[in-house]
Amino acid sequence: MRFLPHTEDDIREMLGAVGAGSLSDLFSHIPSHLRKETPLRLPPCLSEQELLLHLSALSGSTAHSGSFISFLGAGCYDHFIPAAVDAISSRSEFLTSYTPYQPEVSQGVLQAIFEYQTLVCQLLEMDVANASMYDGASAAAEAVLMAGRITRRPKALLSRALHPEYRSVIKTYCHGQMEIEETGLTKGGLTDLLSLGRLADGTTACVVIQDPNFFGLIENLGEAETIIHRAGTLFIVAVAEPISLGLLRPPGSFGADIVVGEGQPLGNPPSFGGPGLGLFATRDAHVRQMPGRIVGQTVDKDGKRAFCLTLATREQHIRREKATSNICTNEGLVALRSAVYLSLMGRQGLRRLSEIILDRTELLKKKLKRIPGLSFPFNAPVFNEIVVRMKRSPEKLVSALLKKKIIAGLPLRRYYPELKDCLLISVTEKNTPEDIEALCKALR
Amino acid sequence: MDEPLIFERSRAGRKGYSLPEEKLRTKPQDVIPEGLLRQDIKGFPEASEPDVVRHFTRLSQWNYGVDTGFYPLGSCTMKYNPKINEEAARLKGFALSHPFQPEELSQGVIRLMFELSQFLAEIGGLDAVSLQPAAGAQGEFTGMKVIRAYHEKKGNPRSAVLIPDTAHGTNPASSHLCGYQVIQVKTTEKGVLAPDAVSQAMTDDVAGLMLTNPNTLGLFETNIKEVAEVVHSKGGLVYCDGANMNALMGIARPGDMGVDVLQFNLHKTFSTPHGGGGPGSGPVAVKKHLRRFLPVPLVVKKGTKYALDYKLPDSIGKVKAFYGNFGVMVRAYAYILSMGAAGLKRASECAVLNARYLRERLIPYFDLPYDSPCLHECVFSDNKQKEKGVTTLDMAKRLMDYGFHPPTIYFPLVVQGALMIEPTETESKETLDEFIEAMIAIAKEAQENPDIIHSAPHKTKVSRVDEVKAARELILRWTPKAQDHKIVK
């Protein structure tokens, strides 16, 4: 119990000071029938060494991108993380600090988050960003609710090519509050803009499109924007792989009203799916409807530049049931890591990284095309993910390749029954040309 | 010394990244239409690695953390964050595993989630747990959604939820997000819920009651069993906000008090670091009959295998992609195994002892609005100091000059000028004594030299920050022209 400083002497002295005879006296006012008489049934405590041994065993029996060649993506991407990111984020002044409600002793976190907000705006080409939401999926849900508040319309339209888990989360959040409808897909795997045009009307608050979409395909955001704004609806874009924005034209430049995304790929490990980082940005006109914390720039009493949380009156601790959201704790440290990562990568690095990824994806495509029995249902340009159709069962294929220490991809049956013979293969810069060759060799 | 923004440190051509130099075969414009390509990321910084590291290191030095000093923040449970937990989270199988990898390759991580669920169910006295919510507020939202789903399945979702006036703001916000109207219930002059007040408000149209135990005044809701019975008698459910579980581990369990749904805050009671505002984790525990409504997937054990179960037709769906903040779960799991049952109980006992001790020593100097015995936190007000024009805000700022982070201020709302102090069990008696001395010194200053408090803080990196200006003149991002270092009149 090395975390508890109190000695028996300390306890005795303090009990004396409060007039209690024993530690259990401190709880005597709790009705006795509510007190637990027997100890909690938990495993015996482990020493630091034993604990590490036990955890290492659990970790050891879990595959990871270091022990397997993995081509999994689908909303969670394994990129190389520069050592400096860990070095900074593990500094205890950042790691163990509280939410910066007292700005005079929190200028470090506040300035870092102000920089993070700026980087997000620059990456997405939007006016203002918040200090983060839990993840891309819940950020998308909050964006839909925000669109409902702004337009006062009851319906939201989601592209069927939006990540299935994002759609699920949006439905959970909007249940009882807004009606959710889905657009169809073209034969080519893109959002069907014709069906979009038909469904978006005066009762639709917003349309949500993912770019690149769940199948890795780059959507036609320009054409989508025209249709969406013609109906007076808000245009929401979800970016599940923000590294793509090193190369692709950002959603803000297409006139998006709200952009959300998953910031995990920006300097954060996959970590079995969490924590993530909900990117959230919008236009100046909507800033007061934006949920979440925001850091603003101001001055102190002596006129020196300083930062603080602002627009807090929209938040739960003041507005309570009329708040824009119920969010309190968000993903502060994850946002800090992304700020460090983006600062290191910078203007040139992010572009170069996305060019490398595109190159690897093209390499994979070329090699896959030469394998008999495989075909490509979709032909639009992709950034980092490809859907491959095969004669054998994708599940059986993935299983077979595990023996070669390769995780080939995600079978799509669970999300798209019409694609039950298809596999989603993802590529990052961690998949070397040798890895890609190994995959293709195993597929033959 | 000041540290410019990273954008101000940026110099064209500087490189902070390291990527393979290989010649690429693909030209982007050959594969992607020109109109979909980006030319540049305007304004993005260009800095070397030393620039970036020095920049953020310097920022960190102007930040206070638990490792720096005492954080008496009520309702936040700022306890020590064990370093072994960090090493645990970095283990490759935990950090580099992908949520969609085949279950047979993920037995270690799924087992960790399963066992953590069991630990939490045992600690809370409930039956089934979802680890999916990413923070306490999301846990509340999930819990209230479960309650709504329960009522919907019975044919009537009902339209309102009862919430005491001492509740944390996330409680009414979460209820509202679920489509419920909030009916506020007044607590007694003793600061707790009374069965009659609840009885009067409880009808067939009320879905349930949300309470916190101990409540935000640090007081045990002594009538909780009776209150729960009132709610249950009209077919409602009882939700408990478990933010204050640090007072009760091994001592009492909400599940034994009639609570149906409980959310935990792993970043409070279970030692995971606050990170400057997250990540957190807000697992939700429910009684058996509500298990079917929990988010998918549930973590289960089938024989010797651990698995993710999606077959829950009555589930409310998902509140987050994938399974929850796994990286945070690892830390909480490690903590519980480090402490064991006896350790957790001792932690709660010491947390309460620390709060009682502080309360006892500060009573002569500060107004105590509720004099019932407190548990792990206590609430004072600025009534004694207001006579001299010194407010809670002033005193909070002055505490920084003594090297302490202020307590929670102006919450709960039932106390005007509230000062909520939660010392946690990882603070030694010496630290508490130093804090007490500082508070007593400030109380004296309030009588003899209030100006020094009004103008505080004096010894921090920046003096009192103009939050009004921040809200009136919104500057929410850097732009090349928005910077102004000149002294403002």
Added chain:
Amino acid sequence: MTFPEELKYTKEHEWIKVEGNKGRVGITDYAQHQLGDVVYVELPKPGAFVKKMEPFGVVESVKAVSDLYSPVSGKVLEINESLVKAPEKVNKDPYGEGWMIIVEIMDPPELNDLFAVDAYRKYVSEEK
């Protein structure tokens, strides 16, 4: 704390100055004092309709947000645009430059439900 004699007052601390068939509306000195420094005021568009004792806008300070309730029903004729750039007028001059909207009074008997200055002063002292 001042409460001009010729005004009428609501339970939610708005004042109204009757000018013919129009009413000029704002919040009282007590309200601005409770709120603290006002940072933002959200007002309806001219031409919008407001209803007696229903919210017509929002006033925000750093630590609180309050709904603004209309003392009377009617059409909004004018709003005080200068409050966008200078919300502090609400604190500095709540009855003058801090005015918020001018409403065309649809139903004059509604004015009888409001407090006169003495009744309001009493109401405020009871609230404290």
